Amino acid sequence: MVTIMKGIGQIILLCVFSLIMNKLVEVLHWKIPGSILGIIVIFILLQTKIIRLEWIELGAKWLLAELLLFFIPSAVGIIKYQHILVDNGVRVVFVIILSTVAVMACTGLLANKIAKRKEQKSS
Structure with a gap:
């Protein structure tokens, strides 16, 4: 049960991050999709160890496993x-x-x- 709640929390975190990046692109009138900007920013945050992989790994794995549904x-x-x-x-x-x-x-x-x-x- 704890693992499920952790995964749901990580998915919510990733969705909120995606919404923030989409809004940022909209406000700044950039030609790059917010989702791509979000991937780049998360990659940079992971590489600089500002966020740890464990914070998003479970949710990201589930989203990738269910990608076909999208x-x-x-x-x-x-x-x-x-x-x-x-x-x-x-x-x-x-x-x-x-x-x-x-x-x-x-x-x-x-x-x-x-x-x-x-x-x-x-x-």
């Missing part, structure tokens, strides 16, 4: 724009396949690099 609304939204798929379906599918391969390759390379760095630190 794509369902966009998949349903595609149905609304069938005319685009009829006119440009082959190009859209090509871009989706190409971008998926690019994301998978970059993720694999990054995960491999992180795993090697962890191995070197533990040795």
Whole structure:
């Protein structure tokens, strides 16, 4: 029960942080999405040890595990724009396949690099 409450608290903390970053981008009229700014700021805060990984790790892991659920609304939204798929379906599918391969390759390379760095630190 304590772990669940801790995870919920961390998710709330991450959501509040995201809302703050979105508002900051809106107020300052920046062209960068608030979510991206939030990721950069959290990365900097983690690297400078201003916040500790334990403070957000459980909530972040849960959000990543459930990431697929966040794509369902966009998949349903595609149905609304069938005319685009009829006119440009082959190009859209090509871009989706190409971008998926690019994301998978970059993720694999990054995960491999992180795993090697962890191995070197533990040795």
